[in-house]
Amino acid sequence: MGHWGWLIAIYLFLGGLGAGAYLSSFAAEKGFLGKTTHLNRVGYYVSAPIVAFGALLLITDLGQGLRQPWLIIKMFLNPTSVMTWGIYILTAFIFVAFIKAYFVWKKRPAPEVISYIGAILALGTAAYTGMLLAVVEGVPFWNSYLMPVIFVVSALSTGLSLTSLLAHFFEKRQVHEAKVTQVHLWLVSAEIIAVAAFFALVYSGSQEVAKLSATRLLTGSLALPFWILFVLVGLVGPLTFYVQQSLSHKNTTPSLMKEQSAYHDVDTIQQAQPEAGGRGKSQNILLLCDVAVMVGGLTLRCVIVFAAFPVWSGYLI
């Protein structure tokens, strides 16, 4: 059976993370994350390096990656292989995302077509990380149409988390936009639904081996990371906080809403409002949620890669 382990899982995670970061900044730029935003740059900066680093990990994991690296050039050759497709998409995405980041860095408007191509390629990258596993008939647990869906939603969620986190630490201009929390609430909800649907599909299906893998996650040897790191830390925890945040936003008076969506300088944020302490606290929890979402995303990749049981055990029965 296969030898894919940590490096592949991290590679799949980073592919999704980089793609999600690009799409977060893209969404912010297009105004989907609120009228004012500070998320419209960092995602672009980090996307290409993250995906490139992931690809580098993959290369070190190849049997010949460090021995005969020139063989890798030929990985463009087989158009029926999803891996070849992934290499097309990843290469193009890294290239386009670098160009886009260069424009953003120079504070020049990039041609719209570049931003959009980057966004399409980012979606492709995120989908590919799931597709790579989904087309393997030899591993029934992976062989599901929902696999790329889960990976894309998780990529968007982790990417938005990374972008928010980095924007908090590296952007001078800080914006607190309720819309971001709301979008993240939808993403996490969608992920929960997708994962639940995936398990429902596995258990209602006829593939006994896929059920074996699923059981390994739900009650077996991978149950601890699955339930604690992925479900509790990565999904339920952030979901609870996002729900609470959006409820409290709905309850606040319109004047406060307006004030909350206005921007502040970092140094004024602490002294300006009387409720700044409370805001600071919820801001910290928000950052913690971002970290939690990423931990969950990485855990998801790991447990799915590790749970792979082959369609045939290799023994006679």
Added chain:
Amino acid sequence: MSQNKRVILSRRSVIKRAVLLGTAVAIGLIPMKVLRAEEIVKGNVAPNAKKQIGFSYDEGKCIKCEQCVRICQETYKWEDETPWRKLLKNEKGDALSMSCNHCADPACAKVCPVVAYTKRASDGIVIHDSTRCVGCGYCLYACPYHAPHLSETLGCVSKCHFCYALQDAGSGPLCVGICPTQALTYGDMSELSKKGDLNYKGLPDPKITNPSMIAIPKQK
């Protein structure tokens, strides 16, 4: 001045190229297309479109001497961890000598990004070229029969090639030649498939890859 101009021009041309490349990729991007492409490949390799040779294993005749495994390892010098042929046994006394099944729809060839696998049109033998292999391990997951193995020491995959060089020279595969009871034989799949299939004692559904091998269980 002129230098500046040149810089702008080159950047512009770089962007232009990027846009062209991006569009080319984006056109075929929708991941579902990959799946569809795969289905087309499956459709193209119809089981009886071309000549396909395969193995036949008769459990009733097998004395479990493992000569087939031994001659293969001695000749092709594979490591114990990367067996080309195995004699599978269970506690009930069942057995099966199996190598690569040179499938009509080889999943390994489909997923291999570097086209290390080729399926010969003349006889359907699936040959893996280790000098092309990057060692990604994708085929190990794709193959339902655990035929390809990745060597830790060599960093590349190897598997049974049906002794294609011997076959080209006019003789048969070594494992078949050495079998003292003719439990392991080979022949044209159009004939063999009339006698049986590989729906055998827990083995995966033959529909996945359409293996070119039949196994006949012993009469109880």
